[in-house]
Amino acid sequence: MKFLFEPLTLLTFFPLLGVIVLLFMNSEAKTAIRWVAMVTSLLTFGISLWVLSQFNASNPDLQLVAKYSWINVAGWNIYYYLAVDGLSILLVLLTAFLTPISLLSTWTAVEERVKDFMIFFLLLEVGMMGVFLAQDLFMFYVFWEFTLVPMYFLIGLWGGPRRIYAAVKFFLYTMAGSILMLVAILWLGIYGNTFSVPDLIAKGSIPTGIQWWLFLAFTAAFAIKVPMWPLHSWLPDAHVEAPTAGSVILAGVLLKMGTYGFLRFNIPLFPEATVKAAPWIALFATIGIIYGAAVSYAQKDVKKLVAYSSVSHLGFVMLGMFALNVQGVSGAILQMINHGLSTGALFLLIGMVYEQTHTREIKVYGGLWKVMPIFGTIMLIASLSSMGLPGLNGFVGEFTILLGAFGSKAIGSPWYAGISAIGVIMAAVYILYMFQKMFLGPAGEITQHHQLKDLNWRELLTVTPLLILMFWIGLYPAPFFNLIAPAVEKLISALPL
Amino acid sequence: MTQLDFYTILPLTVLTVWACVLLLADLFIPKDRKGITAFLSALGLAVTLGLTITQVGHENTGFNNMVVVDGFAAFINILLLASGLLGIALAYGYIKRMGLERGEYYILMLFSLVGMMLMAQASDLIIVFLALELLSIPLYVLAAFARPNLQSEEAGVKYFLLGAFSTGFVVYGIALIYGATGTTSLSGIFFAASNGTSSLLLTIGAALLLVGFGFKVAAVPFHMWTPDVYQGSPTAVSAFMSSGAKIAGFAALLRVFATAFPSIAIDITAILWVLAALTMIVGNISAISQTNIKRMLAYSSIAHAGYILMAFVPYGNKEVLPISIAAGLFYLVSYAVANFGAWSVVIALEKADGKGLEISDFAGLARKYPALAIAMTVFMLSFIGFPPTLGLVGKFYLFRAVIAGGYTGLAIIGGVTSLVSAYYYLRVVVNMYMHEGDPTIENEEWLNFTIATTAIATVALSFVPQWLFVMASTAVLRLL
Numbered sequence: 001m002k003f004l005f006e007p008l009t010l011l012t013f014f015p016l017l018g019v020i021v022l023l024f025m026n027s028e029a030k031t032a033i034r035w036v037a038m039v040t041s042l043l044t045f046g047i048s049l050w051v052l053s054q055f056n057a058s059n060p061d062l063q064l065v066a067k068y069s070w071i072n073v074a075g076w077n078i079y080y081y082l083a084v085d086g087l088s089i090l091l092v093l094l095t096a097f098l099t100p101i102s103l104l105s106t107w108t109a110v111e112e113r114v115k116d117f118m119i120f121f122l123l124l125e126v127g128m129m130g131v132f133l134a135q136d137l138f139m140f141y142v143f144w145e146f147t148l149v150p151m152y153f154l155i156g157l158w159g160g161p162r163r164i165y166a167a168v169k170f171f172l173y174t175m176a177g178s179i180l181m182l183v184a185i186l187w188l189g190i191y192g193n194t195f196s197v198p199d200l201i202a203k204g205s206i207p208t209g210i211q212w213w214l215f216l217a218f219t220a221a222f223a224i225k226v227p228m229w230p231l232h233s234w235l236p237d238a239h240v241e242a243p244t245a246g247s248v249i250l251a252g253v254l255l256k257m258g259t260y261g262f263l264r265f266n267i268p269l270f271p272e273a274t275v276k277a278a279p280w281i282a283l284f285a286t287i288g289i290i291y292g293a294a295v296s297y298a299q300k301d302v303k304k305l306v307a308y309s310s311v312s313h314l315g316f317v318m319l320g321m322f323a324l325n326v327q328g329v330s331g332a333i334l335q336m337i338n339h340g341l342s343t344g345a346l347f348l349l350i351g352m353v354y355e356q357t358h359t360r361e362i363k364v365y366g367g368l369w370k371v372m373p374i375f376g377t378i379m380l381i382a383s384l385s386s387m388g389l390p391g392l393n394g395f396v397g398e399f400t401i402l403l404g405a406f407g408s409k410a411i412g413s414p415w416y417a418g419i420s421a422i423g424v425i426m427a428a429v430y431i432l433y434m435f436q437k438m439f440l441g442p443a444g445e446i447t448q449h450h451q452l453k454d455l456n457w458r459e460l461l462t463v464t465p466l467l468i469l470m471f472w473i474g475l476y477p478a479p480f481f482n483l484i485a486p487a488v489e490k491l492i493s494a495l496p497l
Numbered sequence: 498m499t500q501l502d503f504y505t506i507l508p509l510t511v512l513t514v515w516a517c518v519l520l521l522a523d524l525f526i527p528k529d530r531k532g533i534t535a536f537l538s539a540l541g542l543a544v545t546l547g548l549t550i551t552q553v554g555h556e557n558t559g560f561n562n563m564v565v566v567d568g569f570a571a572f573i574n575i576l577l578l579a580s581g582l583l584g585i586a587l588a589y590g591y592i593k594r595m596g597l598e599r600g601e602y603y604i605l606m607l608f609s610l611v612g613m614m615l616m617a618q619a620s621d622l623i624i625v626f627l628a629l630e631l632l633s634i635p636l637y638v639l640a641a642f643a644r645p646n647l648q649s650e651e652a653g654v655k656y657f658l659l660g661a662f663s664t665g666f667v668v669y670g671i672a673l674i675y676g677a678t679g680t681t682s683l684s685g686i687f688f689a690a691s692n693g694t695s696s697l698l699l700t701i702g703a704a705l706l707l708v709g710f711g712f713k714v715a716a717v718p719f720h721m722w723t724p725d726v727y728q729g730s731p732t733a734v735s736a737f738m739s740s741g742a743k744i745a746g747f748a749a750l751l752r753v754f755a756t757a758f759p760s761i762a763i764d765i766t767a768i769l770w771v772l773a774a775l776t777m778i779v780g781n782i783s784a785i786s787q788t789n790i791k792r793m794l795a796y797s798s799i800a801h802a803g804y805i806l807m808a809f810v811p812y813g814n815k816e817v818l819p820i821s822i823a824a825g826l827f828y829l830v831s832y833a834v835a836n837f838g839a840w841s842v843v844i845a846l847e848k849a850d851g852k853g854l855e856i857s858d859f860a861g862l863a864r865k866y867p868a869l870a871i872a873m874t875v876f877m878l879s880f881i882g883f884p885p886t887l888g889l890v891g892k893f894y895l896f897r898a899v900i901a902g903g904y905t906g907l908a909i910i911g912g913v914t915s916l917v918s919a920y921y922y923l924r925v926v927v928n929m930y931m932h933e934g935d936p937t938i939e940n941e942e943w944l945n946f947t948i949a950t951t952a953i954a955t956v957a958l959s960f961v962p963q964w965l966f967v968m969a970s971t972a973v974l975r976l977l
Contacts, residue, residue, distance in 0.1 A: 073966040138893065142884040149883065152923075156931050164931050168923055175919055179912035183905065186897045 006066035007054065008082040011047045011092070012129040015040055015099075015122035022122070027115040034107060037118035041100040044125065048096035055089055060486035062135065062198065070139075077194040081136040086487025087263050088132045090333060090480065091256055094340050095128045097465070098252045102245035104462045105348050109244055109355050110158060117158060121245065124150040128253050132260060137185045137195040141178070144221075144261075147254065148174055151246065159241040166234075166241035173234040177221035184217035188269070201268045201494075208272045215273035218266050225258030228281075228318060229288035232311045239307035244351025247303070251310050251347060252340035259317050259336055263329070263491070267321075271495050274324070278410035281322040286416045288315035293426035297433065301360045305434055306346045309386065312423055313339045319420055320401030323411055324495055328404025329488045330481055335397030337480070338385070338473060342394055345382040345466040349375065352459050357446050362437050366444030372454040376439045378463055383435050385470045387427040393473035398424060409497055505559030505566045505618070508548040508574065509611055515541035516607035523600035531598045532589065538603035539585050542610070546578040549614075562682055563621040572826055572972035573617035573748040576833060580740045581610045583837045583947055588733035590941030591844050597643055597731060606737065609635035613745035620756070622671045622681040625749055629667060629713070632745055633660050636738055640730040646851075652729025659722040663712030670705030673698050674757075686757040703758050703765060707772075713746035716806060717776040720799045724787075727795035732847055735791060736840030739798040740833040747805055747829060751822060755812050762813020769810045770907060776803030777914040784921045790843050790856050793921060794836075797880060800918060801832050807911055808895055811902025823970040824891075824898035830965065831891035831955075835879035838951030842873045845938045845948070853936070859925055860934025869938060870929045872952035877922040879955045882915050887955045890962045 003009055018040025025033055055063055062083035071078040084092060103121065110117050127150065130143030148171055156167030185195070187210075192200045206214065224231045235255075239247050267274050292312030299305040317339070320332035353368070353375065354360055369376035381392070388394035402424075405417035446452075455463075473480060503510070519537055526533050549571060557566045584606055592598045612632025619625045637660060641653020675681055677698035678689035690699060711719040727735040758765060780800030787793040808825030811817040846853045846862075863870035879888030892915065896908045928934075958965060 071963050071966060073963065073970055076966070141893075142889065145889070146884040149878065153930065156927065164927055167931075168920070168927065171923060172916065172919060176916050179916050180909070182893070183896065183900065183908050183912055186893070186900045186908070187905065189897065190901050 003066055003068045003080050006064070006082065007047075007051055008064050008066050008084060008133050011044065011051055011096075012082060012133055013126060014044045014047055015125045018122045019119050022115055022119050025115060027113070030111070030114045033115050033118055034103070037122060038100060038103050040122060041096075041103055041125065045096040045100055048093050051084065052089065052093060055084065055483075057086070057483050058486055060490035061085060067135075067196075070136075076189075077196070078138045079136045079194075079196050081139060081196055082133040083135050084133060086484045087333065087491070088260065089483055090337050091132045091253075091260055092129065094256070094337055095125065095132065095253050098248060098340060098344055099125045101344070101348070101462055101465060102248045104458065105248065105351060106243070106245045107458055109351065113157065117154070120150040120153045121249075124154070124249065128249075128257070131257050135197050137188060137197060137200075139195075140197075141182060141185055144257065145175075145178055147257070151250065151254065154246040155238060155242045158243040158246070161241075162237070163241045166237040169234050170238040173224055173231075177224035177231075180217040181221035184214045187214065197265065197269070206270065211270040211273040212276070215266055215270040215277060218261065218270075219277075222258040222261035222266070225261070226255060226314050226318065227258070227311065228284050229291050229311065229315070232288070232292075235311065236304050236307045239310075239347075240301060240303050244347060244354070247347040247351070248344045251307075252344040255310065255314060256336045256340065259314065259321065259332065262318070262321055263333070267324075267491060268494060274322075275410055275496060278322040278324055278408070279412055279416075282319055282405070282408075282411045282416040285315045285318035285322070286420050288312065289319070289420045289423035290426070293423050293430060297426070297430040300362055302350055302362050302434060302438065303347070303354075303360050305362070305430065306343060306350065309427065309430065310339070310343055312427065313343070313386075315423070316398055316401050316420065319405050319416065323401070323404040323408035324492060324497060325404050325408055325410075326485070326488055326492055327400050328408060329492065330484050331397055331400030331404055333484050333488070334473070334477065334480055335394075335401055338393040338397040341466050341469050341473075342382055342385040345378075345463055345470075346386060348463055348466075349379050349382060352455065353452075356452055357450055359446060362434060364445045365438040365447060366441050367439070367447050368452070369439040370443070371447055371452045374454050374460070378455070378467065379439065380435065381467055381470065382463075383431045385474070387431045388424055391471075391474050393470045393477075396473055396477045499559075501557055502559035502564075505557050505564045508545045508552070509614055509618075511548060512541060512545045512607060512611050512614070515544075516604050516611065519600070519607070520604050523604065526600060531593075531600050534600040534603050535585055535589050538607055539582055541607060542578050542581045542585070546575065546582075549574045549578060558620065562684060563624050564615075564618050565620040566618065568972040569748075569752065569822070569826075570618045572968060573744060574614045576830060577610060577613050577617070577741060577744055580737065580744065580833055580837070581606060583951070584733070584737035584741065586943040587736060587837065587841045587844055587947045589943045590939065591733045591847075591944070592731065594849055594939060594941075595643065595731060596849070602639070602642060605635040605639050609639070610741065613741055613748075616745040617748040617752070619749065620683045620752070622674065622683070622686075622753070625753065626664075626667060626671060628745075628749070629664060629709075632742065633664070633713075636660075636734075636742060639734045640726055640738070642734060643731045648729035648851075649731060652726045655722055655729075656726045659712060663709045663719070666705050666712070667709030670702045670709060673702030673705065677702060683753060683757040687759070690758065690760040700761050700764050703754070703761060704768065706753065707750075707765070707768065710746050710750045711772065714743050714750065714802045714805075715799045716772050716802050717779040717799065720776070720780070720802075723799055724792045724795040727798070728789060728791045732791065732840060732844050735795070736837060736844070739794070739840070740836050743798065743802060743805075744829055744833060747825065751809065751812075751825065754809065755818060755822065759813050759815075766810055766813055769806060769812070770904065773803050773806035773810055774907060774910050776800065776806055777911060778803075781914045781917040781921075784918065787921070788855055788857070790854055790859070790925070793856065793925075794839060794843065797918070797922075798836065800914065801836075801880070803914070804892070804895060804911060805829060805832070807899050807904075807907055810899065810904055810907060814902055817898065817902040819970065821898035821902060823966070823972070824894045826969040826972055827962075827965060828891040828895045830969070831879065831887040834951050834954050834958075835876045835886070835888060838872060838948055838955065839876040839880070841944055841947045841951065842869060842876070845869060845941075845944055846936060847939075856925055856928055857932075858934070858936060859928040860932035860936065862929040862934070862936050865936060866938055869948065872948050873929060874926050875952045875955050877925055881919045881922050885956055885959050887958045887962070890959050894966075
């Protein structure tokens with residue numbers, strides 16, 4: 001029972017307490033339900049900050065380790081194994097940070113089945129925390145698959161008109177990748193006689209030929225989740241149909257599960273295959289960057305535009321990660337956070353105006369700035385952050401990534417970085433195009449005929465924390481890099497470069 | 498008959514005698530109080546369960562090595578008796594509501610269970626045959642129990658004809674094996690075969706046995722009867738059949754092949770590989786287009802037979818055999834639990850006029866009866882192999898055994914077909930949660946009890962599967 005009193009157990013499973021309380025609440029008491037969920041997620045965030053205070057940034061290894069034998073018969077050696085290191089600490093914080101913000105955004109947006117919504121949301125938080133903290137492959141797989149279930153319901157129950165299609169597509173796509181990963185996990189478990197990732201890494205030396213297959217199997221799961229071009233087609237559907245809070249978490253955290261998977265499993269477990277695959281991943285990432293940006297520009301639905309921009313942004317993350325040098329990987333990790341902040345903010349803001357107008361078509365808006373100046377200002381900041389304006393967070397991440405990718409030995413050619421840099425310009429084009437059509441110029445149909453209200457205090461409260469972080473990372477990113485650096489150096493030094 | 502002989506079949510004897518007594522006693526139980534028969538049958542099962550548990554950890558053979566008691570038999574028998582108890586619990590209200598309440602129902606179940614248990618203990622082909630008949634004949638009657646309902650009669654006749662046909666295969670196979678080795682005892686066949694008499698005759702005999710058992714466990718291409726029979730039979734019977742008969746069939750298959758035929762594993766393994774792959778593929782793909790929940794569950798049971806068959810494929814490999822048997826047993830448990838749960842939910846929705854059996858009839862269930870919808874979701878997730886359910890642990894265990902045996906390709910087929918299965922299992926969830934409807938359900942205590950127990954077990958056991966693992970991995974065969 002000692003495992004129950006570990007800090008990371010508390011962090012992972014604390015939202016379950018909220019779920020249990022919610023189960024016994026009357027589903028008509030909507031406000032009370034919202035408060036219970038809110039308080040639970042805020043306390044979880046508090047716990048994550050406490051974990052951060054216990055975290056030693058100069059230590060590159062796993063910390064706050066909770067390792068207990070779980071299933072141990074017939075050569076299984078499955079551990080209850082939670083731990084955090086520089087690769088995951090920021091993502092853990094991001095998860096705990098975005099959950100209360102998302103919940104706040106649902107305050108008036110979700111009126112139907114509020115209790116079920118909150119239960120699924122808190123369960124989702126458990127799953128996401130587990131994914132970032134689990135260091136045993138079996139445990140990781142359980143959490144990884146588990147996140148699908150609440151997200152499936154969030155899209156399918158509270159989503160838009162084509163929600164069922166989107167939910168099922170999301171479920172099947174992700175599961176398709178996981179299945180291959182499952183086979184690879186089992187192979188590793190038999191090979192290493194353990195499912196514990198650090199032990200498997202320590203054992204090392206998987207024959208290169210097999211490494212290649214295992215790498216591909218893990219890549220299948222993670223590349224779909226990221227999503228990398230050409231496996232991205234579930235993303236626009238899921239994003240467009242999901243409720244606002246679902247989109248925020250989907251873009252902010254769930255996609256990062258894919259990139260994190262590469263970082264945690266592919267790179268350290270299959271070093272030879274990683275180095276060999278780096279140019280290919282870089283190629284697909286570059287295509288994704290350009291493709292995502294180009295398709296974004298063509299969208300009529302603003303949510304879809306942001307969704308495709310995710311494909312482009314996550315392409316940067318993949319490019320940086322497979323540069324396989326300290327700059328590239330640190331930039332990639334920071335960019336995961338940046339994308340969570342800026343895209344999260346964009347989805348929140350779009351959700352706020354959608355709540356009033358019930359349309360997301362770009363062309364019916366126009367001249368919004370005049371009617372909603374505060375909203376316009378915040379939207380402008382989020383947009384600039386998303387396109388990587390210096391002084392805001394996006395710039396720091398993308399710049400570091402491109403720097404890493406230019407000098408990368410693993411990728412072997414500066415062309416990928418060179419072409420990807422065009423993606424930054426294209427991002428400016430589609431984001432500013434969207435901003436111009438919606439906020440500037442003559443008042444559009446909707447702007448004329450709706451009594452649009454500017455943001456209220458709750459909505460401001462929802463986005464302000466995101467804005468603060470955007471400026472913080474943009475102006476003074478050192479504390480963030482300091483958290484990441486030792487773990488990244490350790491990761492890179494183990495590679496046969 | 499020595500005391501030891503008697504001890505090996507003690508639970509079987511008690512259950513048989515009890516069933517015979519009940520058959521007589523039932524005559525004196527008034528028509529409107531057949532609940533007493535149900536209770537007495539359950540009591541008999543509980544006593545037998547107690548006796549079987551005392552046999553755990555013992556290894557004996559009786560009747561000149563024709564019947565055996567070992568960890569494997571005890572595990573299977575406990576599972577079968579538990580299925581019997583669940584089978585009675587979910588039938589109790591159902592047959593009353595459907596106007597089928599006759600005491601024989603429970604007694605036939607008991608007889609069938611005796612056959613199933615004997616099947617798990619048989620170590621001679623003659624006993625296997627005897628057990629097969631004893632388990633099947635009551636099931637034929639049960640399938641047609643809803644007479645004069647035409648569908649049910651059709652189910653009974655179809656099951657009987659195809660069952661008889663498959664028994665023919667078994668008998669013919671036994672005859673050929675006897676011809677090749679001069680014995681019907683499993684150990685005798687093993688010695689004869691390993692002494693070099695591994696002839697074509699033996700291989701053909703073994704293949705014919707496989708065909709016969711293939712019918713019983715509904716493996717493709719011997720599965721044609723399954724959807725019709727499961728759909729036509731009273732739902733409570735389908736629930737019992739799809740768990741009990743499958744468990745028993747697999748028990749016999751495992752014991753016979755692992756004990757008697759390791760020497761011809763090279764030939765048989767390829768056949769098993771193809772059977773398992775075909776069963777998973779055909780079962781899952783056919784299930785997609787079903788609109789009737791009973792038919793869908795029938796195809797799903799075919800598909801799961803394919804998964805369990807995967808555990809048989811490495812049976813010739815002495816090193817992997819123990820873990821693959823354990824994995825097969827574990828999967829049988831996870832399947833049986835979720836299967837009973839899912840069928841119980843179907844029973845809860847079925848109306849006396851046979852309506853309420855379309856998947857679209859589940860629409861709106863989540864809003865009106867959230868607990869029932871959650872339970873059904875749990876069962877569906879378990880069938881797919883998703884956390885947090887026992888089905889995930891079962892699949893994990895099973896695929897691991899298959900990969901350890903060197904059949905990674907088969908594991909990939911298993912994985913991909915699981916993905917296919919997600920599509921049709923999710924459709925039930927979509928209907929319950931995302932479509933509007935106004936379903937009505939029958940609120941029966943024992944049915945609710947079954948649903949609650951199986952749902953809780955499916956989730957809870959996934960967190961603490963350790964003891965079940967230990968049980969399954971100690972329930973190894975008494976191999977030669």
